[in-house]
Structures are given as structure tokens and as C-alpha cells.
Amino acid sequence: MSDAGVLQFSIHTTRHLCLTDLARTGWELHAIATFAGHRSTETALTYIHLSGRELADKLARGMDHIHSWRVEMLARLGEQETKSPMTTMANPKAAQSAWEWPLRLDRFRRHERLSKNESDALQTLGFDLLRLDRDREHPQRQAIARLTAPLDEAVAALHWHPDSVFQRRFARYAAAIVLHRCGELGRDF
Structure with a gap:
């Protein structure tokens, strides 16, 4: 040859x-x-040679499906817990201490499409810089603040004990995957 x-x-x-x-x-x-x-x-x-990009794409497709399923399930759970008359009648204190969804998504500005600045910032940062999550004052980071705010609150709501470097790294990677996918789709989550 x-x-x-x-x-x-x-x-x-x-x-x-x-x-x-x-x-x-x-x-x-x-x-x-x-x-x-x-x-x-x-x-x-030993015969299969997949690139990191192929694996990341497969992960993103799977995560889209899982994310939409979880959001639907959590929404149903929240509706059941807040509207169930049985909970209130059987135990009024339980109704007061019912679990609440830790994030109030209605507090965040949500649009279907990303602005040009947000899209350009996500493109410029790329996955590697998104996962590093450094320098929040950088202009590209400021441009995507609307997208990072709910992710930051979600991480804060996890209340990991004990907090470890591995959990923080996991949170950064998960946020980077979400932001990267937003950039690919051109819309928020």
C-alpha cells in the first residue's frame, strides 16, 4: 500500500x-x-475508535431526552404535592413541609432563541473554557450571565456534603454540557 x-x-x-x-x-x-x-x-x-466529539454528541443527545423526562416528572411531582387534598387532610404539618422545587424558574428571563451576543460568546468560549468556569468578569462570561444564573442556583441547591473537588468538577462539566448544547441549538434551556 x-x-x-x-x-x-x-x-x-x-x-x-x-x-x-x-x-x-x-x-x-x-x-x-x-x-x-x-x-x-x-x-x-480494541477495534473501535470513537473520537471525543462523537462521544460528546451521543451524550448530549441522551441528556436531552433524560432532561426533558426529568423536568416533566418533577413538574408532575410538584403539582401533586401542592394540589393533593389528601396530604392536607391526613397531616396538615406535612402539607406545610412538602418538598418544594428548589429553583423558581419564573424568576429567570427565558427566551426561546439566544441573542447574537449570547450565541457569539458561547461560540468564542467553547466547551473547554465553559467547563473551566473562571473569570466571571470576562466580557463573554457577562454575555451569557442570563444562561449561567439558573445553573449556578441549581448547583447551590444541591447542598453537597462533604463538598469535594470532584463534585465541583462534575458541576462545572454538567453546566458546560448544558451551555454547549444551548449554543448548538441556538436557544436556552
Whole structure:
């Protein structure tokens, strides 16, 4: 193959490409291993080469579905707890101490579409700078303050004990994923 100008290409390379393509199309790992004739899924993993961007896209698609489901479930839960006459009749104190959704989304300005400044700021910052969450006074950070305010309150509402560097890093990554997805879709959450 070196005569054709393709370096390090062999018939075995096509096996890597085929199994990677199957993974990209959504095949389960066990099915790929069976198709390839491997006894172990770990052997099949050595043939699959997905980029970080592909994995991030798959995560974002899955998170969109999960997020909308959770919002719907929490909204239903909130409606049941605030409107249930059984709770009040059976235990009036329980009605007073009913769990409340920690965020009041009606306090935040919400638009369907991002402004040009917000969109440009998200594009300029990119995922890596969004996840670092530094320098809140930076002009791009100021431009997305409307988007970061509810995320900051959500993180504060988690009340992690004990607070650790891993939990803070998780919160920054989760916020960056949400903001990155807002930028891709051109709308807020």
C-alpha cells in the first residue's frame, strides 16, 4: 500500500473501520463482538475508535431526552404535592413541609432563541473554557450571565456534603454540557 501513498494501511485496517462504523451507527458492544467473532467484548473494544466529539454528541443527545423526562416528572411531582387534598387532610404539618422545587424558574428571563451576543460568546468560549468556569468578569462570561444564573442556583441547591473537588468538577462539566448544547441549538434551556 505504500506505493499508493497510504501509510500503515492493511487489510486488518478495514476490520477496525468496519467495527468503528458499527459502533457509530448505534450497535451494542455485545452485537459488535459477536459479529466480529470475538468471545470477549473487551477484544472488540480494541477495534473501535470513537473520537471525543462523537462521544460528546451521543451524550448530549441522551441528556436531552433524560432532561426533558426529568423536568416533566418533577413538574408532575410538584403539582401533586401542592394540589393533593389528601396530604392536607391526613397531616396538615406535612402539607406545610412538602418538598418544594428548589429553583423558581419564573424568576429567570427565558427566551426561546439566544441573542447574537449570547450565541457569539458561547461560540468564542467553547466547551473547554465553559467547563473551566473562571473569570466571571470576562466580557463573554457577562454575555451569557442570563444562561449561567439558573445553573449556578441549581448547583447551590444541591447542598453537597462533604463538598469535594470532584463534585465541583462534575458541576462545572454538567453546566458546560448544558451551555454547549444551548449554543448548538441556538436557544436556552
